[in-house]
Amino acid sequence: MLAFSPIAQLLLSPLYVPLVWGRMVAVYTSKRPQWPDDVEAQCQTEKDDPYAKTADDNAPFSFVEGTWPIICFCIGSLITLSGIIWAAYTYFMMFVNG
Numbered sequence: 001m002l003a004f005s006p007i008a009q010l011l012l013s014p015l016y017v018p019l020v021w022g023r024m025v026a027v028y029t030s031k032r033p034q035w036p037d038d039v040e041a042q043c044q045t046e047k048d049d050p051y052a053k054t055a056d057d058n059a060p061f062s063f064v065e066g067t068w069p070i071i072c073f074c075i076g077s078l079i080t081l082s083g084i085i086w087a088a089y090t091y092f093m094m095f096v097n098g
Contacts, residue, residue: 003064003065006064006068009068009069009072010072010075013073013075013076013079014076014079014083015076016076017076017077017079018080020073021077
């Protein structure tokens with residue numbers, strides 16, 4: 001959504017970090033879908049098929065498309081974690097001193 005707006009990515013990264021962490025947990029804990037063996041046997045792609053697309057056909061990422069979102073994710077994670085720790089500390093101190 002913000003692929004070509006690096007400043008907006010950086011500024012909004014603390015808000016997007018919980019969504020990204022949730023997606024990462026979902027992806028890494030989910031089973032990869034797979035077609036049944038009989039469907040795989042019937043639907044083989046020919047080696048010289050001009051319409052077949054694989055990951056090898058993708059263009060390499062530029063800095064703004066690949067590295068910058070990772071930097072924003074790390075900065076956003078640190079800011080969000082700092083906010084959570086600050087809120088927890090404030091909440092805890094409210095009851096200890098109160």
